[in-house]
Structure formats: C-alpha cells, structure tokens
Amino acid sequence: MDKASTDDTLRLILDTVDRFVDQHIPAEELRRRDRDHAPPFDLMPALGAAGLLGLPFPEAYGGQTLPWSIVTRVEERLGYRASMLGTLYDTTVCFGGMSLMTYGTEAQRADLLPKMIRGEAMFALALTEPGAGSDAGGIQTRAKKVDGGWRVTGRKTWSSNAKQATYMVTPCRTDPDATAHRGITMMLIPPDAEGVAMTELQKIGNAGLTSWDIGLDEVFVPDADVMGEVNRGFYNLMSTLHYARAGLAASAVGQAQRAVDIAIEHAQTRVQFGQPLGGFQAVRHRLADMQMRVDQARLMTYHLADLISAGEPCRREAAQAKVIATETLLDVANDGMQILASAGYAAESDMQRIWRDARLYTFGEGTNEIQRDIIAKELGL
Numbered sequence: 001m002d003k004a005s006t007d008d009t010l011r012l013i014l015d016t017v018d019r020f021v022d023q024h025i026p027a028e029e030l031r032r033r034d035r036d037h038a039p040p041f042d043l044m045p046a047l048g049a050a051g052l053l054g055l056p057f058p059e060a061y062g063g064q065t066l067p068w069s070i071v072t073r074v075e076e077r078l079g080y081r082a083s084m085l086g087t088l089y090d091t092t093v094c095f096g097g098m099s100l101m102t103y104g105t106e107a108q109r110a111d112l113l114p115k116m117i118r119g120e121a122m123f124a125l126a127l128t129e130p131g132a133g134s135d136a137g138g139i140q141t142r143a144k145k146v147d148g149g150w151r152v153t154g155r156k157t158w159s160s161n162a163k164q165a166t167y168m169v170t171p172c173r174t175d176p177d178a179t180a181h182r183g184i185t186m187m188l189i190p191p192d193a194e195g196v197a198m199t200e201l202q203k204i205g206n207a208g209l210t211s212w213d214i215g216l217d218e219v220f221v222p223d224a225d226v227m228g229e230v231n232r233g234f235y236n237l238m239s240t241l242h243y244a245r246a247g248l249a250a251s252a253v254g255q256a257q258r259a260v261d262i263a264i265e266h267a268q269t270r271v272q273f274g275q276p277l278g279g280f281q282a283v284r285h286r287l288a289d290m291q292m293r294v295d296q297a298r299l300m301t302y303h304l305a306d307l308i309s310a311g312e313p314c315r316r317e318a319a320q321a322k323v324i325a326t327e328t329l330l331d332v333a334n335d336g337m338q339i340l341a342s343a344g345y346a347a348e349s350d351m352q353r354i355w356r357d358a359r360l361y362t363f364g365e366g367t368n369e370i371q372r373d374i375i376a377k378e379l380g381l
C-alpha cells in the first residue's frame with residue numbers, strides 16, 4: 001500500500017472509530033460504565049460490524065490486510081476517546097487474533113478468526129499463576145497426555161476477561177522434566193469446560209475488564225485445541241507479544257494525550273490570583289513537559305508499528321515503546337491530577353479514572369523491570 005492510499009484509508013478508519021464512539025460509548029457512557037463496572041463486551045459485535053476488528057487479518061478470514069501502523073492509530077484513538085474499548089481491542093485483536101494468525105492451526109484460524117472479526121469470539125490469556133508472575137517460565141499448571149487429548153490441572157490468576165472469552169489461551173507444562181521455558185504448550189480452554197472454577201477478583205481501576213482466578217481440575221483439552229507445537233508454547237507466546245505490547249503502548253499514548261488535553265483545558269479556564277492557571281510558569285512548564293513526553297512516546301510507538309508493518313525484528317523496540325508509553329501515561333496522569341487538584345480528585349472527573357487505570361500498565365503485560373531486562377539482553381548484556 002503506498003503512502004497516499006494508507007493516509008486516505010487511515011482517515012476513513014479513524015472517522016469510523018469516532019462515529020462508533022459517538023454512537024455507542026460517548027464520554028458520559030464511558031463514565032457510567034466505569035462507575036457501574038460494566039465492561040463493553042456487548043459492543044464487540046457492533047465493533048465487528050463497523051469493520052474495525054479485522055484490520056490486520058487476511059481477506060480469506062474476513063479481514064482487510066491493512067498495515068500495523070493503522071491498527072496502532074485505531075488503538076491510540078480508542079485509548080484517547082474510550083479507553084476501556086481500547087483494552088478489549090488489545091486483548092482481542094492484538095493478542096488473541098495475532099496469536100491465532102502466528103501459531104494457530106489452519107483449522108483453528110478458519111473457525112475462530114472470522115468469528116473474532118465479527119465480534120462473536122474473544123480470547124483471554126491465562127498465563128499468570130499464584131507462584132509465577134514475572135517468572136512466567138515458572139508455571140506449574142500441568143497437562144498430562146491422555147487418549148485423544150490432555151488433562152489439565154493447576155491454577156491461573158489475574159486472567160483478564162477469562163469468563164467472557166470464547167477460549168482462554170492457557171500455557172501448560174506438558175513436559176515435567178523440562179525446566180523454565182521449555183516443555184510448555186499452549187491450550188485453548190473454554191471457560192465453561194468441566195473442571196474449570198472461576199472466582200472474580202476485585203480491583204481499583206480498569207473497570208473495562210474483568211479479572212479471574214481460575215482453578216483447573218483435570219480439564220479435558222482435545223488434541224485439536226492445542227495451539228502451536230507441543231513443548232514450544234513459551235517461544236510461540238514470546239513470538240507474538242510485540243503485537244500486544246504495540247497495542248498497549250498505543251492505547252497508553254492515547255490515554256496520556258487525553259490527560260494532557262484535560263489539564264490544558266483546566267489550565268485555560270480555572271482562574272486563581274486573577275489569572276488562568278496556565279499563566280503561571282510552574283503550570284505552563286509542567287504542561288509543556290507533559291506534551292513533550294507524550295510526543296516522544298507516540299514517536300516510539302509509531303516507529304514500532306512501522307517495524308511490525310515491515311516485518312522487521314522489533315523485540316527491543318516493543319519493550320522500549322511499552323516502557324516509555326506506560327511510564328509517560330503514569331507520570332502525565334499524576335501531573336494532570338496535580339494541575340486539576342480537587343477537580344481531578346472528584347469521582348466524576350475523567351482525570352482520576354485515567355490516573356487509576358494508568359497504575360496497571362507499568363506492571364501489566366510484563367513488568368517494566370522485565371522489559372528493561374529484555375532491552376539490556378538485546379543490547380548484548
């Protein structure tokens with residue numbers, strides 16, 4: 001696709017996103033859903049009908065084969081205007097869809113991708129365990145080979161949207177003698193399978209997703225629901241994480257820009273000592289720093305998207321964009337709270353929601369300490 005047609009396509013798609021948000025989840029509805037803990041699962045079929053869930057996937061499955069740079073811009077716009085929809089978009093398209101594309105079997109792709117693109121199928125990642133957070137290679141959930149499939153026993157925790165998902169993409173230890181990252185296999189487990197017990201976890205932000213602790217007791221997984229090669233699951237998972245990191249970074253950039261814009265508007269309208277807050281150098285400079293940081297994070301995120309679109313290696317750039325975008329979001333949301341002061345602390349303020357949600361991103365989807373380890377490793381250290 002040449003640059004002019006990419007730009008035209010992008011404009012049309014971003015207009016579609018704006019129309020979708022205006023119609024289904026405008027600012028007041030976003031606030032209501034946050035207050036009522038009502039994630040927008042019900043909007044997924046409409047998002048599919050608007051053509052927004054198939055952007056990077058081949059036409060054969062109902063997609064549009066568009067470059068990743070466009071997916072990134074959609075994530076950013078959703079982050080800016082309806083962040084909880086952006087989070088769901090990330091787990092569905094960037095994680096679930098791209099995992100199927102990259103290491104799912106053709107039968108799994110043919111069955112699940114068209115449903116996902118229509119907004120009728122969602123995916124959750126059930127990786128984290130009580131004893132394995134950052135140390136993802138330390139998972140203990142065990143799958144034993146039986147006739148026609150596997151029996152899975154163990155416990156997963158903090159899996160987002162697991163109960164609402166069509167399948168939980170579940171890494172299991174299939175070779176008990178292999179250590180760390182070896183001997184792990186990805187399995188597709190429906191949340192209503194016999195032997196699955198779910199307990200909902202309560203949290204302080206990100207009301208747009210649900211969180212689950214999951215008991216797995218001798219759950220039967222047919223061979224057809226093994227995703228990717230047996231014992232290579234960890235490497236498969238790692239080979240697709242840059243998509244989800246790119247999605248998360250773009251959503252964080254959108255949310256960060258929203259925080260800056262809310263703070264600018266407040267600085268222009270709130271008068272103290274006879275002048276708008278934006279006339280005080282301490283506030284002006286703080287806002288200038290906030291915008292510079294968001295622009296820096298945006299450029300790194302767009303650079304990552306270009307590498308993904310070009311099929312270039314991007315392990316370091318994905319970790320870098322994730323760190324910079326999420327730390328920028330956390331910092332500008334904190335600065336935004338300072339500029340709004342009591343107005344930001346009020347329950348109806350959008351700034352407090354951004355600030356609460358932001359706290360997750362520096363440790364969710366791989367902590368920023370682990371991202372720094374990845375960057376250092378890529379630097380040969």
Ligand SMILES: Cc1cc2nc3c(=O)[nH]c(=O)nc-3n(C[C@H](O)[C@H](O)[C@H](O)COP(=O)(O)OP(=O)(O)OC[C@H]3O[C@@H](n4cnc5c(N)ncnc54)[C@H](O)[C@@H]3O)c2cc1C
Nearest residue numbers: 125126127128133134135158159160363364365366367369
């Ligand atoms: C709202 C929410 C949604 C989530 N969604 C999902 C999901 O959908 N699927 C899923 O599988 N998981 C999910 N998680 C889990 C999330 O990925 C983990 O919280 C994260 O991986 C960190 O694990 P932990 O919380 O056990 O922290 P720990 O691993 O215990 O880490 C605690 C601290 O120690 C630091 N640390 C640990 N090891 C090192 C090291 N080697 N060097 C330096 N510092 C280190 C960490 O960086 C962190 O700061 C979610 C969590 C939350 C809160």
